[in-house]
Amino acid sequence: MIKSFVKLISKNNVLEQIRYASQALPQLSSEKYNIKRKTFGTIEPSDVGYFRSILGEERVLTDESDVLPYNIDWIKNCRGQSRVVLKPRSTEEVSTILKYCNDKRLAVCPQGGNTGLVGGSVPVFDEIVISFALMNKIDTLDDLSGALVCEAGCILENLDNYVREHGLIMPLDLGAKGTCHIGGNTSTNAGGLRLLRYGNLHGSVLGIEAVKADGTVIDCLRALKKDNTGYHLKHLFIGSEGTLGLVTKVAIHCPVLPKSVNLGFFGVKNFENVLKLYKSAKSKLGEILSAFEMADFDSIDCTVKNLKLPNPISEYPFYVLVETHGSDEAHDSEKLTRFLASEMETGLIVDGTVASEPAKMQTIWNLRESIAGAGLAGGYVFKYDVSIPLKNYYDLVPILRKRLGDKALKVFGYGHVGDGNIHINVTVPQYTKEVSSLLEPYIFEEVSKVNGSISAEHGIGFRKPMYIHYSKDQSALQLMKDLKQLMDPNGILNPYKVLPDAV
Ligand code: FAD
Ligand code: 2HG
Numbered sequence: 001m002i003k004s005f006v007k008l009i010s011k012n013n014v015l016e017q018i019r020y021a022s023q024a025l026p027q028l029s030s031e032k033y034n035i036k037r038k039t040f041g042t043i044e045p046s047d048v049g050y051f052r053s054i055l056g057e058e059r060v061l062t063d064e065s066d067v068l069p070y071n072i073d074w075i076k077n078c079r080g081q082s083r084v085v086l087k088p089r090s091t092e093e094v095s096t097i098l099k100y101c102n103d104k105r106l107a108v109c110p111q112g113g114n115t116g117l118v119g120g121s122v123p124v125f126d127e128i129v130i131s132f133a134l135m136n137k138i139d140t141l142d143d144l145s146g147a148l149v150c151e152a153g154c155i156l157e158n159l160d161n162y163v164r165e166h167g168l169i170m171p172l173d174l175g176a177k178g179t180c181h182i183g184g185n186t187s188t189n190a191g192g193l194r195l196l197r198y199g200n201l202h203g204s205v206l207g208i209e210a211v212k213a214d215g216t217v218i219d220c221l222r223a224l225k226k227d228n229t230g231y232h233l234k235h236l237f238i239g240s241e242g243t244l245g246l247v248t249k250v251a252i253h254c255p256v257l258p259k260s261v262n263l264g265f266f267g268v269k270n271f272e273n274v275l276k277l278y279k280s281a282k283s284k285l286g287e288i289l290s291a292f293e294m295a296d297f298d299s300i301d302c303t304v305k306n307l308k309l310p311n312p313i314s315e316y317p318f319y320v321l322v323e324t325h326g327s328d329e330a331h332d333s334e335k336l337t338r339f340l341a342s343e344m345e346t347g348l349i350v351d352g353t354v355a356s357e358p359a360k361m362q363t364i365w366n367l368r369e370s371i372a373g374a375g376l377a378g379g380y381v382f383k384y385d386v387s388i389p390l391k392n393y394y395d396l397v398p399i400l401r402k403r404l405g406d407k408a409l410k411v412f413g414y415g416h417v418g419d420g421n422i423h424i425n426v427t428v429p430q431y432t433k434e435v436s437s438l439l440e441p442y443i444f445e446e447v448s449k450v451n452g453s454i455s456a457e458h459g460i461g462f463r464k465p466m467y468i469h470y471s472k473d474q475s476a477l478q479l480m481k482d483l484k485q486l487m488d489p490n491g492i493l494n495p496y497k498v499l500p501d502a503v
């Protein structure tokens, strides 16, 4: 066990270091959340023998210390009890594994980079983990249309580095890019930092190859922008978190690498001004605006202190990060600098800095992207990822501070203002049922009252099926259940996730 953690700590990655700083194992998910095992088959030595006959010794992990990291999620909230990890290298192998598991009623948990934040990527009981880590080949890139076709296990950052050499970028970017897989991104319909500009994966993903529970390979891997031939089946796999099929290949549209990139980091005195600034940025920066992110004082303070990262400006109640992607450096940087100057005059921006040098921009982005891991240093973090109408966007943060009082170390809010998506993090020394019950279902009730969504971009996973009804109507839930029944009649794909037990 220790061996695996040490191996991971040695990675030169500040977020990974924080994540594994504590050797304490999280409580078993089944105990913590009082879940009963469903009547699936139990893995026998003969099953392991079968998997070894297809994959060989090395791609079937059974040693406890090798399997452990696959049982624990990124925020160390969930812990499953899997005893087997399979590492297929091809769609055919995935298909053979699933056919066998379906025949024997063995449940499986697909896993990409295991950066998911809702416990969807790790087993709950003894589900077999199917890791996509070795399915990491790039098939084709058409640098004229921008269509990239690759296997599900390709790491997002590796893909971005690859397409950049061909004058393109990946249409999504997130703090977990160095670890998450494109198959995981697709399965969660990940949003990220530039959704405002490049849209979500239902728009960018051109095609998908997936394997159904019974092993049937569904080939929807077209790399066309337009294809209106019947039902748009690829969408079933985008955001279904491994419950309808396992994504093996993805065709995705990559936008052109912007010739000019500029970044502003601003101090703002209150949230009302953050919203006014957003309105102004849309109007004054128009077509070049690529990101509009906000973080409150505690988000940045916690990140600066816990991760020892520099804050390029002084301390303010709110911070706003504005990025532009354009094609004319002189024009774009002048536009952003003018925006800063004029909004300093109006008082919407109190202080700020604008950068176009890659190193300085990286320092600012690093600060923003590290907020997700910063709270973990304090012990335990309750994370909520909700969509709220902009006028109510920040309301819950002060309400929760009051509600929790000294039961929380910090309550902070940050997120993708451009998408109406706020991340609320509540840090505590350790998980307690008392704090949990003050937060849930309270937050979801409040979100539902303003017609928000209880999951903006992270998904439902293991943590939220019991709350999905706050954002999904009964009729929609029934259709989800019908689709699940059709595509996975034995329920072996990622059980205990997404769908509530009773609809
Ligand atoms: P995993 O965590 O391994 O899996 C996620 C889900 O997808 C699970 O249900 C799993 O079973 C399923 N799955 C994985 N691969 C497959 C497959 N091939 N076929 C079928 N199902 C599969 N998310 C955002 O949306 N926006 C952000 O800005 C963002 N920032 C983050 C920053 C940090 C520091 C961290 C740790 C996480 C962040 N996330 C963000 C959450 C997470 O990175 C995304 O949900 C990501 O898309 C998960 O990809 P993954 O490969 O790690 O998938
Ligand atoms: C982000 O935007 C991620 O940084 C993570 O979606 C959010 O951890 C979180 O709360």
Ligand code: ZN
Binding pocket: 192, 415, 416, 423, 457
């Ligand atoms: Zn986010």
